[in-house]
Amino acid sequence: MPGQWLTSFQRGQIVALHRHARWSIQRISETLSISKSSVYRVTLQSEHSDPSTPVRPRGRRPVCTTRKRRRLVNCLTSNASYRRLRLDHIAHLCGLDFDIRTLRKAVLKEGYSRRIARQKPLLTEAQKEARLRWALAHINWSDREWTRVIWTDEASIRCGYFGQVYVTRQADEEFHPDCLIPRFRKYSACIVWGCISAEGPQDCIIFERGSINGNVYRTKVVPLLNQLAQKHQNEALFRQRPIIMQDNASIHKAYETIALFREFGIELMEWPANSPDLNPIENVWCILKHRISRHFPTTRAEVEAAMRYEWARLTAADISRVCQSMRERCQAVSDARGGHTKW
Numbered sequence: 001m002p003g004q005w006l007t008s009f010q011r012g013q014i015v016a017l018h019r020h021a022r023w024s025i026q027r028i029s030e031t032l033s034i035s036k037s038s039v040y041r042v043t044l045q046s047e048h049s050d051p052s053t054p055v056r057p058r059g060r061r062p063v064c065t066t067r068k069r070r071r072l073v074n075c076l077t078s079n080a081s082y083r084r085l086r087l088d089h090i091a092h093l094c095g096l097d098f099d100i101r102t103l104r105k106a107v108l109k110e111g112y113s114r115r116i117a118r119q120k121p122l123l124t125e126a127q128k129e130a131r132l133r134w135a136l137a138h139i140n141w142s143d144r145e146w147t148r149v150i151w152t153d154e155a156s157i158r159c160g161y162f163g164q165v166y167v168t169r170q171a172d173e174e175f176h177p178d179c180l181i182p183r184f185r186k187y188s189a190c191i192v193w194g195c196i197s198a199e200g201p202q203d204c205i206i207f208e209r210g211s212i213n214g215n216v217y218r219t220k221v222v223p224l225l226n227q228l229a230q231k232h233q234n235e236a237l238f239r240q241r242p243i244i245m246q247d248n249a250s251i252h253k254a255y256e257t258i259a260l261f262r263e264f265g266i267e268l269m270e271w272p273a274n275s276p277d278l279n280p281i282e283n284v285w286c287i288l289k290h291r292i293s294r295h296f297p298t299t300r301a302e303v304e305a306a307m308r309y310e311w312a313r314l315t316a317a318d319i320s321r322v323c324q325s326m327r328e329r330c331q332a333v334s335d336a337r338g339g340h341t342k343w
């Protein structure tokens with residue numbers, strides 16, 4: 001029968017009878033009960049390949065060849081603007097006419113797919129150099145040296161839910177009350193300052209409405225940091241004065257603020273600009289926001305209550321997990337030559 005699949009033994013018989021016994025294709029077909037087309041195909045292939053190896057007939061050629069696929073990928077990765085274009089627009093620029101499904105398969109074969117862009121601070125070349133210098137200066141710090149650091153930062157906690165929310169619904173239940181996430185106004189957020197160390201969570205302050213100015217920071221935060229520094233110095237294994245880390249916000253770098261730190265004798269860590277990925281407390285904020293969102297606070301008072309509750313529930317294990325990653329963070333910045341990292 002035409003198109004039948006032959007075993008290696010049958011193929012060997014055909015080749016032996018045709019090549020050595022000089023049988024005709026007609027005679028082989030009738031004797032072995034194999035179609036003429038199959039016998040002819042085996043005899044033809046035996047002239048160019050091993051007859052014991054079955055060779056399947058080739059399918060149709062792919063629509064998007066390797067050369068076209070790589071031309072497409074080279075075009076879409078050539079600059080930031082092209083990476084943001086739709087695949088069909090990129091194909092048009094390359095002079096290719098493929099449907100969207102073919103384009104997705106083509107870029108997937110090259111290891112690319114459409115993904116959500118990560119938001120990171122804009123880094124200048126000078127900032128990259130500063131980040132690299134900082135990472136190289138601290139990459140060989142011991143665990144004892146990292147335990148001296150008290151990490152500080154401010155965060156904004158909002159009403160509602162943090163992150164993407166998935167619900168189970170039918171297609172026509174898009175606007176069902178149980179399937180909606182309320183949107184709150186900006187004034188529903190509260191500003192929180194917190195600090196952590198390798199020993200665990202230290203303290204936090206929830207501020208009144210409005211942003212924090214330099215006077216509020218010097219009145220409420222700096223004295224608290226002085227108390228924490230004295231406490232850590234008394235409890236530290238080697239009685240070492242701790243180092244306070246704060247970013248380069250204007251309220252932190254103001255002349256009056258720096259003078260107050262000097263008056264208290266507090267050592268400040270030099271910090272490169274636009275480097276939240278080097279501050280482990282950023283990961284703690286992410287943990288807290290996820291936990292607070294489970295309370296689904298709808299008022300500012302509920303946000304504050306949930307914040308105090310979840311901060312009190314932070315454990316030393318929650319904090320040590322992120323603080324122990326500092327050597328990896330420094331290595332990642334070094335590998336990126338001062339650029340962005342996954343942290």
